[in-house]
């Protein structure tokens with residue numbers, strides 16, 4: 535059974551081959567004496583088929599939505615035909631724009647931290663904070679917001695030097711992208727670009743949908759199935775053409791004046807080489823075994839500070855120098871290069887510590 539089918543196919547192929555041969559030879563070899571009637575019919579049919587194929591190709595080309603008929607003056611016959619046919623063809627919806635309201639997802643992050651009710655702990659932490667603050671006021675000065683804004687700065691919203699800021703967001707699973715984009719679009723100092731990064735995220739498609747829905751050429755989506763981990767965003771920052779980069783964790787929603795304030799401070803003579811942020815840590819004293827004690831180490835004055843810290847009612851109303859920043863980093867584009875002077879101990883975790 536199998537063999538017979540094979541041989542039958544073979545015969546068909548042979549037959550086709552022979553008829554093609556005949557067509558070819560009948561064209562090239564005019565001295566060929568006689569043509570049989572069936573072979574002429576086959577030649578005719580083949581020619582018609584060939585002609586139709588060419589015609590169909592033209593037609594398809596001219597009817598494709600991406601071809602602008604007005605710019606093609608030649609082939610007017612084909613154009614006319616295509617035009618008349620186009621009416622009958624249902625155009626596929628090429629641009630299906632999704633509105634933000636459809637693409638966006640929101641989640642509220644519970645920032646309410648456990649409040650300590652340990653009187654002694656509150657006392658210890660607040661004393662340590664005041665000690666640090668007093669020292670900084672004495673040695674380098676620690677301005678509050680109003681004082682900072684009165685300082686002379688190279689940058690201003692009103693010009694002549696309006697800073698360009700590239701904001702880099704990094705998303706993995708949280709549904710906070712829209713909240714971030716909305717607040718960034720509402721800044722008193724407009725951003726230059728936003729790069730939304732998604733490395734090895736299971737929600738990549740949804741992030742892309744959201745970015746697309748904003749239809750803003752300044753907002754780009756960059757994704758990879760490879761997880762560049764905590765360093766990826768800082769590596770991307772190396773390539774910005776802005777004056778500043780502002781790198782934000784996915785749980786940080788900036789207030790409307792943040793870019794204006796940060797760039798103003800970064801433009802003062804005093805803070806021009808600083809990395810600015812809104813959450814910081816002051817490292818604890820090292821123990822005898824060379825380890826750092828836990829921040830929550832009970833009744834220890836040496837366990838360092840997390841600023842601001844709602845657990846111990848520590849608010850920060852002036853600029854404070856810390857050992858390292860967490861959750862957001864505002865720095866001049868040139869400074870990003872210095873992050874790579876030392877080889878990181880690991881890429882897996884601890885970007886806060888590496889980037890201090």
Ligand SMILES: *[C@@H]1O[C@H](CO)[C@@H](O)[C@H](O)[C@H]1NC(C)=O
Pocket residue numbers: 716717720722790
């Ligand atoms: C936008 O910013 C203004 C202040 O500049 C604020 O009053 C308003 O609530 C903000 N809107 C949103 C949607 O964040």
Ligand SMILES: *[C@@H]1O[C@H](CO)[C@@H](O)[C@H](O)[C@H]1NC(C)=O
Pocket residue numbers: 631749
């Ligand atoms: C997207 O933005 C472009 C440029 O501003 C505009 O021409 C276009 O109509 C927008 N598309 C949608 C679907 O809103």
